[in-house]
Amino acid sequence: MTTANAPFVPPGSGWPEDPAAPDTPVAHTPLDVQRLAAGASTLHEVCARQSVCRACPRLVEWRERVAVERRRAFADEEYWGRPVPGWGDEEPGILIVGLAPAAHGGNRTGRIFTGDRSGDWLFASLHRVGLAARATSVHAGDGQRLLGARVAATVRCAPPDNKPTPAERAACLPWLEREVAETVPTVRVIVALGGYAWQGAWPAIKKAGYGVPRPRPPFGHGAEVTLTPPAGTAPDRVTLLGCYHPSQQNTFTGRVTEDMLDAVFTRARDLAGLTADEGAGPGPVPGGS
Numbered sequence: 001m002t003t004a005n006a007p008f009v010p011p012g013s014g015w016p017e018d019p020a021a022p023d024t025p026v027a028h029t030p031l032d033v034q035r036l037a038a039g040a041s042t043l044h045e046v047c048a049r050q051s052v053c054r055a056c057p058r059l060v061e062w063r064e065r066v067a068v069e070r071r072r073a074f075a076d077e078e079y080w081g082r083p084v085p086g087w088g089d090e091e092p093g094i095l096i097v098g099l100a101p102a103a104h105g106g107n108r109t110g111r112i113f114t115g116d117r118s119g120d121w122l123f124a125s126l127h128r129v130g131l132a133a134r135a136t137s138v139h140a141g142d143g144q145r146l147l148g149a150r151v152a153a154t155v156r157c158a159p160p161d162n163k164p165t166p167a168e169r170a171a172c173l174p175w176l177e178r179e180v181a182e183t184v185p186t187v188r189v190i191v192a193l194g195g196y197a198w199q200g201a202w203p204a205i206k207k208a209g210y211g212v213p214r215p216r217p218p219f220g221h222g223a224e225v226t227l228t229p230p231a232g233t234a235p236d237r238v239t240l241l242g243c244y245h246p247s248q249q250n251t252f253t254g255r256v257t258e259d260m261l262d263a264v265f266t267r268a269r270d271l272a273g274l275t276a277d278e279g280a281g282p283g284p285v286p287g288g289s
């Protein structure tokens with residue numbers, strides 16, 4: 001078993017796509033998260049700081065324990081063992097928001113939705129509609145790229161049973177708030193993957209200055225909400241789209257299918273003014289124009 005980096009990959013030690021450096025400042029409390037998220041000078045620095053955060057003791061303990069104990073299938077792999085930062089286009093037209101990384105997915109590979117079944121479904125769909133260069137996302141540094149899109153999570157550390165506590169969600173929110181704010185100039189569509197992400201992204205969207213309807217409309221697959229962008233920014237409207245999460249439970253039971261995912265991401269692509277030709281262009285594009 002490889003254990004050189006356990007319980008986590010040291011920042012700036014050569015892991016592909018690691019945004020952090022050895023001197024990236026580390027948040028140890030929720031107040032630190034607020035301060036360091038607000039004080040980062042670029043989106044890249046926001047992500048670097050996300051990736052070394054230690055503000056939630058229960059999640060730090062869990063993510064590092066998983067990285068040491070490992071699943072048998074990955075026993076010979078190094079695990080990332082750190083928060084999983086936002087990833088993708090730095091000037092995206094589409095921002096995709098999920099709940100949290102998976103213990104043996106993003107927590108292992110260091111890239112969001114990478115190395116787990118949900119990610120297999122997500123990236124395959126993004127590729128079919130031209131928003132990802134490859135159909136698979138296996139590990140950081142595998143050549144995968146998002147094309148006009150970016151993926152982030154409402155909680156950056158893998159939680160036990162996929163259930164972060166309300167306090168952990170609140171602690172992590174400033175990271176998402178800042179990431180949403182940094183992408184305001186280019187984003188035309190925000191896609192929430194699942195009801196938790198819909199709920200979790202809402203305060204970050206408001207904090208970034210978007211005008212939102214009240215009360216918050218209910219989540220649903222294909223639900224659309226028009227957001228008013230902050231004053232002085234380029235787009236005249238931004239759309240929040242709901243999409244069922246491609247969790248194993250949802251895909252096994254047929255609650256979400258490939259066609260359903262493709263329909264939402266085709267809609268997102270069209271609303272964002274992107275074309276399949278700008279992306280991987282594997283075509284045909286289901287339901288596309």
Ligand code: SF4
Binds near residue numbers: 168
């Ligand atoms: S969940 Fe968020 S705030 Fe908590 S330790 Fe992880 S990155 Fe930091």
